[in-house]
Amino acid sequence: MIKLTDFIKTPDINSTKIKFNMNSGNVNEKAWDMLLEDKQDWIEINAWKKKQTNNNFGSAKYVIALAQYYPYGPEYFVFGGIYKIEKIEPEVFDDVGYNLIPMEDYKEYRKRLIIKLAKPIGRDVYNRLYARVQEQLNPEIYELSPDVKLGQFPGYQNVSIKHVDLQQIVSGDEPSWKNALSYVKGVYVITDLNTGQLYVGSASGNTEGIWQRWSSYSNFQNPTGGNKEFNIIHEKTPSYITQYFQYSILEIFDTKTKIETIIERENYWKNVLDTKKHGMNHN
Structure with a gap:
């Protein structure tokens, strides 16, 4: 000791x-x-x-x-x-x-x-x-810790992390986060803390669940995750996403859940949160 x-x-x-x-x-x-x-x-x-x-x-x-x-x-x-x-x-x-x-x-x-x-x-x-x-x-x-301590995965209902923390978690391959997020599909929400606007997305693929989808957002050079709207924001102000975006989970599903079911729930949350009219979803 x-x-x-x-x-x-x-x-x-x-x-x-x-x-x-x-x-x-x-x-x-x-x-x-x-x-x-x-x-x-x-x-x-x-x-x-x-x-x-x-x-x-x-x-x-x-x-x-x-x-x-x-x-x-x-x-x-x-x-x-x-x-x-x-x-x-x-x-x-x-x-x-x-x-x-x-x-x-x-x-x-x-x-x-x-x-x-x-x-x-x-x-x-x-x-x-x-x-x-x-x-x-x-x-x-x-x-x-070799880097700033973020702690163990807090449970799906408690996930609410800033973009910089997401980058650290993914780049560090944090075991508890990777294990938890890799074994579930899900619907998530991204909050723009500057404007209050929301974006609802989903991870419905068959490999590595939410972890794989969120890893695409954590890219240091291109944090857009392939999203067209986010790409416009990133091109205009490269530091914006890193500074203001926050990621949370709305629903999780077993990895065997059909894609159609998850897309249906994604659309449900888009309607509930009105993200097409007042948020960042445009389809």
Whole structure:
């Protein structure tokens, strides 16, 4: 076992806090999702200052920020960086109360390093002194991913991934994703997060199911998947699809399902979501 405090050092361990971020105040948005997309919310939940002093940084000069890595379980956390702490004066409470300055130390491990605690912790003890965390929670280095960690396949009903994540999953041949998506046919929806328009498509072929169809979208040079409408968008603004497209699954089918059945369901969803008139389907 490699202890966390043996692996990550700070300029002053006695002036360092470690923060175990779980869900934000909005329970629909988890800390790991904020970190993964580098949202401003990620900084804010770490810099938030409450009236309860045990939840604040006190005289600490540095903080190690972690996000609960829920694809693995409640005792797993992913490293989100080390920050230098500057207090905001005059003091404010129940608001952002600190300026957090990202440090270069261990920057290459952000979103890749997974630690495991001896047991899950409660929300009332998520802020700890780093000098004492090893004896209290016994965190160990569990995994160092070669790339940004995306996690295990979350289940067909929970698939909602950005284009850049799809590219990473396909290029990395992520086993759990490939296995899950290769063994089903299906109807899917692509969302343009910029305009809100939808495109309904299907994977009805006999080989490698949704995985094969979505792999065609993940091509770094041509992310259109052979779609004429997407090709127009790509030619006009090459970075648009990568920046704004998101992929989700509407229905799945056994690989033995007839093509006609899947096409029928694809047309059903086009009508329900009105994607011919108000979306990106033109047939």
